[in-house]
Each structure stands twice: as C-alpha cells, then as structure tokens.
Amino acid sequence: MTYLPSVGLSQLKYSLPARRTSVRELAVAGQLHSRPETLTAFGFESAYIAQDDELNPALAKSVHDLLASAQLSPSEIPLLIVATGSPAPSPAQDTPEALEQFHFRSARLQHEIGAHEARALELVGQGCGTFVSALDLAARYLTTSDYSHALVVAADARPPGASRDVIHNLMSDAAAAVLVSRRSPMLRIRGFYQQSQPYYWETATKREEVLASYFPMTVRVITQALTAFNVPAEALRWIVPHNVGVRSWELVCRALKFPLDRVWLENVARVGHTVSCDHVINLVDMRSRGAIAAGDLLLLFTFGFGASWTAMLVEA
Incomplete structure (x- = not known):
C-alpha cells in the first residue's frame, strides 16, 4: 500500500x-x-x-x-x-x-x-x-x-x-x-508491516508458547519490516516501543545489533504498558522534550495477543 x-x-x-x-x-x-x-x-x-x-x-x-x-x-x-x-x-x-x-x-x-x-x-x-x-x-x-x-x-x-x-x-x-x-505537517506515515500468528489465538492456554515466540518473532518482524520499507536500521533515529520491560528491549536490541539508547524507554518506569496508548504517550513526550527533529525516521513497534507483531514507519 x-x-x-x-x-x-x-x-x-x-x-x-x-x-x-x-x-x-x-x-x-x-x-x-x-x-x-x-x-x-x-x-x-x-x-x-x-x-x-x-x-x-x-x-x-x-x-x-x-x-x-x-x-x-x-x-x-x-x-x-x-x-x-x-x-x-x-x-x-x-x-x-x-x-x-x-x-x-x-x-x-x-x-x-x-x-x-x-x-x-x-x-x-x-x-x-x-x-x-x-x-x-x-x-x-x-x-x-x-x-x-x-x-x-x-x-x-x-x-x-x-x-x-x-x-x-x-x-x-x-x-x-x-x-x-491528509496533509499532516509532521509524523507522516511511510510504511506499515504486520505478521499474524493466529495459532496463538487462545492466549491463556498458550502462555508459555507466546512468551517463547515473542522475542524471535519481534526480531524477525522488525528486520523484515525494515527490508520491506527499504530502510536500513542505522537510518532510524528511534524505535518507539510498546512499553514492555527494559530487559525485553535489551534482548531484542542485542539480537538486532541496534543501540538500546535509540529505543525510547523513558516511560517504562513511570507509566509502564497501557494496552493501546503507549505510542501516543511516547510520541507526545518525545516531541515535548525535543527528542524528535524534522526528518527523523521513527519505527513504531508493538505486539498484540492473538497474536500479531506490527511495525509502522513514520517520518517526523
């Protein structure tokens, strides 16, 4: 699209x-x-x-x-x-x-x-x-x-x-x-990528399997999304995450060879995870703190039970 x-x-x-x-x-x-x-x-x-x-x-x-x-x-x-x-x-x-x-x-x-x-x-x-x-x-x-x-x-x-x-x-x-x-002065959407694994639809009975698949699938989806967007990882200014634990992002970044300090984790301690609102909270706070400049490429990433892994590329 x-x-x-x-x-x-x-x-x-x-x-x-x-x-x-x-x-x-x-x-x-x-x-x-x-x-x-x-x-x-x-x-x-x-x-x-x-x-x-x-x-x-x-x-x-x-x-x-x-x-x-x-x-x-x-x-x-x-x-x-x-x-x-x-x-x-x-x-x-x-x-x-x-x-x-x-x-x-x-x-x-x-x-x-x-x-x-x-x-x-x-x-x-x-x-x-x-x-x-x-x-x-x-x-x-x-x-x-x-x-x-x-x-x-x-x-x-x-x-x-x-x-x-x-x-x-x-x-x-x-x-x-x-x-x-239609004519936004900022945060323009450049791409969307998603992979679904409906095998995990019954989350409560597949808790351990979901947990085991989360990390390799996260790394795979981020890698494949960047390939689909024709954007190298080093071109990203930030990964804007869903606010899961910092330890989780340490593991993901190690596998991706992506700097942890370019994942916006400032709200993990204060807010934690909010189901739907993490990216809005993070983007608002990033802009208010001057962490985003015009032209920066941001990768919004999230995981949802069901299960789906989703990435959206946005240009500030």
Whole structure:
C-alpha cells in the first residue's frame, strides 16, 4: 500500500488517571502476580489506575482539546475509530440484561463530542496492536477518499481490583486520541508491516508458547519490516516501543545489533504498558522534550495477543 506522501499524525493527545500507585503499593494490595522485585528489575516503578468512569470523560476532553488545537469542529470528522485492545465480554443469551451489554464506546464518544456526521466504529481483535492497525486503516481511508481527517482514539482500563501485571509487564490505564490528516505537517506515515500468528489465538492456554515466540518473532518482524520499507536500521533515529520491560528491549536490541539508547524507554518506569496508548504517550513526550527533529525516521513497534507483531514507519 502506498500512502499519500503527506498523510500523517497531525495531532496527538493523551490522558492518564489521577491516581498513581507504586509497585510496592500494588504488591501490598494483592494486585500483582509477579514478585515486585521482578517488576522493578524489569524497569517498572508505578502504574496509573482509573477510578470508576474516569477514562471516558478524560477521552472526550482529549478529543475536544485535540480538535481545538487543529481548529476543527466535530462535524469535520468523517471517520471515528475507537481501537479497543481489551475485548469486551460477549453479550449473554436470552437474559433480560442482554441489552445492557450492547454499550458501544464509539457511539457514546460520538455523542459526547458531537461528531454526529462521522462514521463511528470500533476495532478489536489485535490486543495491544489494535491502535497501530487503526492508524493504518485511517491512513488508507484518507489515501483512497476525498476526506481530510480521521480520528483514532483508545481508552483501556483493567477491571477494578484486577491484577496489574500481565506476563511480567506492569499495566496502566490510559486514554489517547490521534488526528490522522491528509496533509499532516509532521509524523507522516511511510510504511506499515504486520505478521499474524493466529495459532496463538487462545492466549491463556498458550502462555508459555507466546512468551517463547515473542522475542524471535519481534526480531524477525522488525528486520523484515525494515527490508520491506527499504530502510536500513542505522537510518532510524528511534524505535518507539510498546512499553514492555527494559530487559525485553535489551534482548531484542542485542539480537538486532541496534543501540538500546535509540529505543525510547523513558516511560517504562513511570507509566509502564497501557494496552493501546503507549505510542501516543511516547510520541507526545518525545516531541515535548525535543527528542524528535524534522526528518527523523521513527519505527513504531508493538505486539498484540492473538497474536500479531506490527511495525509502522513514520517520518517526523
């Protein structure tokens, strides 16, 4: 797929819950499967935990702020994609309460922000990789239509009281919004590459196999993606990661012979992994700290249960 050369991520916003809890506090509360020493050794320090319905109004505010920055009204958004990294439970059959489970976040957000003209949909099925796939779909939509913008959003939260670590990765709740624009002044999408291994669809029963395949597949997909993009690894200014443990990226970089200091890991300790929002959080913070210059090539990489490995090439 060849995108329009100017299609890119023109506006990015994220929101984290007010409550921030340390690894030690989570251990005391019984919200960890892993030993706290293991998580801190992997680079994690704290997680953000949403209270009640905190994320939904936070997401709506992020969208309002994003549209204000872009000087757009909600009526100018033709496509709204809500990327859901955590699948919802299936509606119960033949029960009076079944209708209560048909509660669509895309429709709620569309109503709350007043984007009544938008085609609103939810994308699910690639776990933590869903958001990057949604960015790709939005870019393709703009490339093959006359529309100027598409809005991609996400808000993921663990259930109240649930464990805060998944296979030794500390999880935060977060919301994020990205405006994908036909004529973006920055972060232009140059390529998308994905490999799926649906054999791992039943994650809970294949936990050890998923863990064993993660590292070789990550190295393979990054290598093959760069080949497909015709970009040598040394041309990358940054790998913008999903915020899994620092130890994981040490192993990947060693296999790739890629410098670890060119993987943006600044948010692993503070935020950890957020299911869908890691790349938005990282890109916003990288730009605010002056870590990205015009023309820099960035490789966004993520893995999602299901399982899929995904890379997107972006030019700052």
